[in-house]
Amino acid sequence: MKTLLNDTAEPTSGEKHMTGETLRITGGRPLRGRVEVKGAKNLATKAMVAALLGETTSVLRDVPDISDVQVVRSLLEVHGVTVEEGPEPGSLTFDPRGAVAAHFEEIDAHAGASRIPILFCGPLLHLLGEALIPDLGGCRIGDRPINFHMDALRAFGAVMDKSYEGIRITAPDGLHGAAIELPYPSVGATEQVLLTAVRAKGTTELRNAAIEPEIMDLIAVLQKMGAIISYEPNRVILIEGVETLRGYDHRCIFDRNEAASWACAALATDGEIFVGGAKQQEMLVFLNVFRKAGGWFDVHEDGILFRRDGSLKPVMVETDVHPGFMTDWQQPLIVALTQAEGRSIVHETVYENRLGFTAALNQMGADIVVHPDGLDTPDRRVPRRALEQAAVINGPTPLHGADVVVPDLRGGYSYLIAALAAEGESIVRNVDILRRGYEKLFTKLDALGADYDVIG
Structure with missing residues (x-):
């Protein structure tokens, strides 16, 4: 029989007993x-980021009530996205029309140890012309994952400026399609390419891509928004950039x-x-x-x-x-x-x-x-x-x-x-x-x- 001892903190979800550690x-x-x-953590958080790419509202269903989702929600709200619960239990609605730039300090405060801020780069570059990545440190994000992300963004034409606060990323000449081959089929780097390529000018060919079911579900989300994405044998994904995307209505895998x-x-x-x-x-x-x-x-x-x-x-x-x-x-x-x-x-x-x-x-x-x-x-x-x-x-x-x-x-x-x-x-x-x-x-x-x- 479970009992609660030292029950002093407010719960962070609907569970009254989720108060201790x-x-x-x-x-x-x-x-x-x-x-x-419910929905997969590894899809829900990425689909939430994808909502930044749409010109109309998006609805994500079967969203798990976990802390990673709360982190992404906070980051979206810091960038001016309106996030509301509904239209059904376990769903969220995103309105990106008020999106604005955020400061390093705000992003860092809401991100904590999460790797999610790196995936905001492509959508924010398309939407605002710049993206900020706080100095997460090697123990938080690791050298290999961030290198894969940065190399992919550079291939699209992004420019990185390092400061004591973190990395400021811009695209002076806009983002363009690229031929990218990943050294390893990294899930995060594949998501980065997808979220960036869908509105880049021209066609992107991604080789050695990750093909996890959550990646395929993210592709389904982006296709609902108006993206043109196909995949071929041997881990090859082709993305034809489009000028605009609309919102989506999607139930998580x-x-x-x-x-x-x-x-x-x-x-x-x-x-x-x-x-x-x-x-x-x-x-x-x-x-x-x-x-x-x-x-x-x-x-x-x-x-x-x-x-x-x-x-x-x-x-x-x-x-x-x-x-x-x-x-x-x-x-x-x-x-x-x-x-x-x-x-x-x-x-x-x-x-x-x-x-x-x-x-x-x-x-x-x-x-x-x-x-x-x-x-x-x-x-x-x-x-x-x-x-x-x-x-x-x-x-x-x-x-x-x-x-x-x-x-x-x-x-x-x-x-x-x-x-x-x-x-x-x-x-x-x-x-x-x-x-x-x-x-x-x-x-x-x-x-x-x-x-x-x-x-x-």
Whole structure:
């Protein structure tokens, strides 16, 4: 039974109990029940930015109530966009006709640690003739992502001026179509190109583009606005620039990351969870691995039911860009694999240093060895990359309670699953981070019968 302690802060969403950042969890209880997933974080925030490109109002539906959405809403409002709730629950309406320039300080104050300001560049250059990026710092945005973005904007004709406040971007001769090949199929850089190219003069050819379902949904949003975008085999996207765009009315694609997270929670706790809103097609790769690991699922018209099918089995997984196994899926899966009978290997090839969260799982009783330079095994299919790591998980190992601190969004959710699966009491700190990507998390835990208290 959940109780609220030290309930002094005002909630940031509709959940009265979303007030603390530390949980006390009593684990060992299977999670059973139904949860609903809304629109994907990785689409909703980008579609909100796209509203800047339209000359009329836009409506985005199934918008998740998460902190990343609040960050983008604040940034849009700082730039003079009118944002209102409605016309239906969970939808937002955007009117960009009052758009104005903002100061570095305002952008920085509302952006926090978010990477979203970088995606405002193309739309703001078209709308206002300049864009400002505060000095986010390497630990916030990382060298590789910002370099990909800046190189793409330069190809369109943008000019960067660095100051102590950040980067001022202008386009003295306007933005024009370009031939761009990404060094890596980066989701963020692909979004940057799409949001910039749709109103640039001429045609843009983007090679080695990301093709995630959320990218395809963003393309659908832009096409509704009047953009001309086509894609060819081998990661090639063609964008013919147009002079004007109108607003859109769009329902977000479901959040496949959250859906996979709940599926792994069912696997780890030996529970049964129906994930309303989840769809099979966008989760094909995950569902295959889920089944190999000993999971069972049943696809319904309105969602997917997940549970175990006997004992868990070891698997070998390689993360990769779409259509590969998503990097955001591996963290919650690793928790479940600690209970598999044998040796599992997870090769992380997308992000560097993304297996650090496993140290806390070892503290809880797991047997996980991280190989910082990866492993070259004969059954690998994804090309090896310089930044890759590998985790070897030996199981099954009983998990026990521990005191852990959430490091990031997906790793933090994995700590939550581990605490719910573990015997005894766990303290999970810094859970506010989970608000970035999990809507009404505590409400969903209540629906699944989780035993926890908010204690600070």
